[in-house]
Structures are given as C-alpha cells and as structure tokens.
Amino acid sequence: MKVRAAVLEQFDRPLVVQELDLAEPRAGEALVRLVACGVCHTDMYTASGADPSGYAPTVLGHEGAGVVERVGEGVESVSAGDHVVTLFSPQCRKCVHCLDPRTNLCLAIREQQNRGYLPDGTTRLSHEGEPIRHFMGTSTFCEYTVMPEIALAKIDPEAPLDRACLFACGLSTGLGAAMFTAGVTPGSTCAVFGAGMVGLGVVAGCRLRSAERIICVDPSARRLALARGQGATDCWDADGHAVERILEATGGAGADYVFEATGLVSVMAEAVQATRMAWGLCTIIGVAGKGETLEIVPRLLITGRRVCGSSFGGVKGRDQVPELIDLYMRGQLHVDPFISHRMPLHEVNSAFDLMAAQDGIRSVLMYDGV
C-alpha cells in the first residue's frame, strides 16, 4: 500500500514528506493505522546526525498510537480494531530479561531493531523498490506502520490516542523512573532535575507514589509552572545552587530520591551530590552526549548514595503502558498540559523547530486532522 511518511533522507536536513510503499505484515507482525505521534528529542537527535548509530534513509518517529488494521500469521495478542501504543522497547515475555522482574530490556529483537530492520531482517518500507529502514522498530512519522506484535501495547479503546501516544516514550519514561526504577516510597523527599516531558513525568510519578516533598529544578519558569501542576511542591530555578538548596532543605542530608532528566553530565553530577547519604538513590534518565562521562566522588557512594539509570522508565511495555494509561483514564494523571502543539504530518519540521526553541513540551502529529 501507498503511505505518506516523513523521511530522513540525509542527516542535518529537513525531513521530506513523501509517498512510500508499505508491505503487508508478515508472521508475528501487525499493520497499524497511526492516529497520533509525539515528536521526541530522540527523533531530532537522530535527524541531526549526532547519534553515531543513526542511519539514513529512514522514517523517524516512535511515540505513536493508533488502531490495528490487520495482523500477520500467528499474531494472537492484538487483532484488527485494537487500539495500540507503539513500543520502541518491546516485551517478548520469553527472553531472560522479560522473565525477570528487575528489568524491561527485552532482548528478543534488539540487534535487528538497532540496525533498522524488522525481526526477520527485512524492511516493510520501500521507495521505488529501494528498502527504507525502520527507526527504533516503530517509524511512526507515517500514516501506517508495520510492527512486531511484541512491540504493541493494547490499550483501553476509550483512551484518546493523541494523549495515549505520549505514553509510547516520554511520559512513561518519567512516570516509570519514579514508580518502577526508583520505586519512590510514601513520605519521601524527591528532587527532579529537568522539567521537560520526562522530568514532568517523574514529578507525576513521585506524586502518584505519595512522596511528601517534590522539588523540581529547571531554568524555565513556564516549565516549572507545569511541574507545579503535576505535583511539585518546590519549584526552583536552575541557578547553579540547586545542590546547596536541596541539602539546606533536607537538613544537610539530601533527597531520598533524585532524578536527572536533562542529559547533561554536569547536571547528573549535581544530582548525585543532592542525593541523601545512607540510602538515597539517584536515577539517571537523560541520554548524555557521545563520549561524555559522569564524574562521581567515590566518597559519595561509600557514604550510602546509590546511582542507577532508567531506560523507558523500567516499564515493561505491553504489561504496564496499559496500566499507566488506565491511571490517566481514572483521572489520576494530567496529560493535556504536556501537549503544546498539534499539527499535521507535513509540518513535522516545525515540530523540530519548536523543540529546538524549547517552545512547549510536546508537539503531537495528528494523522486524522488537527
């Protein structure tokens, strides 16, 4: 079938919206008609060419939500008409990691996905007979996508898809980092560095886990206002004194749970310093630049601070994305404030411009019209 897609033809050039060919789903795959797709930093990062593992041509996009059109042979967990969220982090439910409660890093299709192929090593996308590689196993800057069923989370059909799509990456990453990776405990003091989509999700996750105090640090007053709306109790300008202020506010001890959601290694170092001695946990979520390292004074560890990282919030996608969306459906999560712009597919490059200008939290591409 013919589909319209935003193609990364060359790094550091605008995406080109054009017609591609999309082949039918094969065994274990499903064809999904996408309804909405968030535009995430990872898409822009890859488009820029800065990601050393990036490739082109490819169809970017991974924060998608839509409806299953038809499925390939042997597909049992989704069927035509199901509403789904696309998972760049799949869940095969069979590999050693899927069977372990401690991790969400499914190993099933990792290698092929990283190289831009579906699990059988081929692509469903092509242009004039030339294969076009898939991006993050999702390629959701497109009206339709073919994906493995293990990478589709079946969600409540009542959930509005333009909001559900945020659970495909940024929002689940933040929520999960607080709720699953760190496992924030009731009554604790939390500190969140960064109030973008992920940091705001962390704030909401801390609130859902009944943290007593949630400190959010960001240079933008507008984002801090959004953080307050998500449950932050203290919103502080990132003025370079955040660590001192957090220590001061906690009797010199530091916060029980600290989260870094900026991708800056200098902020990661601050996050470790702001973590409580004796039992504090610092969770690194942001993706650092190539070759950059986080520097930690070992004494901070010896005196009881722990440091970990979180990928997709530790969320086991097929099991837990539906649960997170249910929280939203029950009114426990405010998702609307995250969506700053809605636009059609052919305006995808403006979404990148808005992101570069730090204008708003999320642009959502609407494939059925804005």
Place this chain on the structure above:
Amino acid sequence: MKVRAAVLEQFDRPLVVQELDLAEPRAGEALVRLVACGVCHTDMYTASGADPSGYAPTVLGHEGAGVVERVGEGVESVSAGDHVVTLFSPQCRKCVHCLDPRTNLCLAIREQQNRGYLPDGTTRLSHEGEPIRHFMGTSTFCEYTVMPEIALAKIDPEAPLDRACLFACGLSTGLGAAMFTAGVTPGSTCAVFGAGMVGLGVVAGCRLRSAERIICVDPSARRLALARGQGATDCWDADGHAVERILEATGGAGADYVFEATGLVSVMAEAVQATRMAWGLCTIIGVAGKGETLEIVPRLLITGRRVCGSSFGGVKGRDQVPELIDLYMRGQLHVDPFISHRMPLHEVNSAFDLMAAQDGIRSVLMYDGV
C-alpha cells in the same frame, strides 16, 4: 593509669611507642584491655599525612579486640570480663540511621569522633598533662583503651581475640559488602577486584551467600591463591584485560555483582564496566585518593547497571559483628590465612613496612606476647 601506646607524633614519621596516661571511663564508656589489634591501611594512610582530615598527636589503631576491665556510669550492654571488638563505626541503636535497616552509618558521635574526641568532647589519653586525641574513636595501638559502649561489640568469649580483631574492620568490611550491602543471591556470578583483606572478605561473603561463580582479579599470585582458599572459582591476574575477560566469561553480559576493593578510581571504572546490564550491582568499597573521581559512561547506567558504595560492609557493628564471628566459630570462615605476621606493639612500624611492601595480608599486634 599508665599505658604503653604507639603515638603518631608527626605525619610521615615512624610511630613512637611510649607511656601515656589513660583516664578512667566516664558515663557511657568502658575501659578495655586490648589483646590484639590488626594493622590496617587506614592507619598507615593517616600516619603518612595524606588524609586531609588527619591530626597529630594521636594514638592510631582501630582493628582491636580485648576484654572489658571496668565500665563507667550507666553502661549496661557490656560489663567487666566481656570480650569485645572495637567499632570505629558505632551503633547507638537510637539515631535515625540506626533505626533504619538500610544503613549502618550511626550518627550519634560522628562529629566528636572525627575530631579525635570521645562523645563528651574530651580525651582520656594524655601525655605529661597534654591531651592526646583518639583516632577513629578507638586508638587501639595501645594496651588499653577507653571507648563509648556503643562502639563495643560483645562477642563469643571462646573466639580467639587475635582473629576476632580482624572483624573490627577489614574482614567485616569485605564480608558485609557481599552479604549486606550487595546482598549477593544464590547462583549469581560475582567479580571481585582486589584480593587484600577486604577483597578476600568479599570473596568469602560471596561464597557464604552461595554465589555460583566468584571471579577474583589481583596482580599478586600469592593473594590469588588466598582468594581461591576463600572460595574464588576463577583467579585472574590483573593484566588490564579483566573487563573483557569477565564479559567473555558471562556471554557478554557482565557479572551480577561486582566489587571494587582497591581504592583505585581506574579499577572502580573497570568494575562498573564489568557489571551486568539490566540488573548488575557494582559495589565500591575502596577509599579513593583525595580529589579523585570515578568516571562512568551514563549509558552503562541507563542499560541497567547500578553503582553503590559500602562503608564497614554495611555492618551494624554491635548486632552483626558477633554474628560474623559466630560464622567463624562454626567453621564457616577461614580466618587464619589472613594473618601473615604477629608482632608486639613496639614493632608496629615494621607492620607498616610490610604493608608498604605488600608482604602478606595482615599483621596483628599481640599485646599479651606473640
């Protein structure tokens, strides 16, 4: 009373064995006749002047074991005749940290202890009327010491004190890092960098926790032989390829539990790299040089490695040192191989020389004769 002690009069000079005055124990304190004392790197580190928080004159020594002679007012947990191990890391059983199962960092007497005083802000040691400060709250390079009761672990009186003293620092630190801080699980793969007293204790702790594979990495073939005796299944020369070899041996994944017991930040970085993705835990035990930092590539964290540190093995001294000694008494721990030299107090400087020459694991000062 008059006591013989090894005094650090000036940094970077040999200790001077001399007669000092030791005052009677005050409220909450006990007078302990020391029988044996291990000589630890921390003693030598402070003697060298490299520790920026060090002070002189002071009586060094902290790995002591002995017998309570008499107690001050209000002391209830120990009495004359009790066999005790000295704790530089006390356990008041009342502070917010003592009441929490997650940490052993008692806060009760921290500040005074760090400055060289007993909890009431004075010293019991003096020389010709001039106060001599206590070291680590213990000052066990001396025939007798006065210490707070919260820093004395009452142990099985059958336990030989020349072996029990090792539980006052190095051995408990290693055992505890594996058993309590990391909580090694049965069937796991462990890797230990460094086979000094602490690293060997870690190996033993991993064995006691039924690890399936225990890899030990050290440049000394003699120490590796000791590691094998403690239960290491794989003993590898620290040839600069340890990380590759550990990854190779674990199908590319890394070890479930990795321990660093060298104090070298370059080895700490290797330890993180050798840790298993998805759920591996790297425990830093060694004390790094002033101003040195551990550099971590954040991607290692994002993909599920966790990093923590351990102080005194996470051991709550009064509760758990006796339990560890009981393991020895039941034949589950081989302590004898750790003791490479026994010597009288006045040979304490030779113990430092042996340590500097990396000759043997532990010298033990014997106050009742060798």
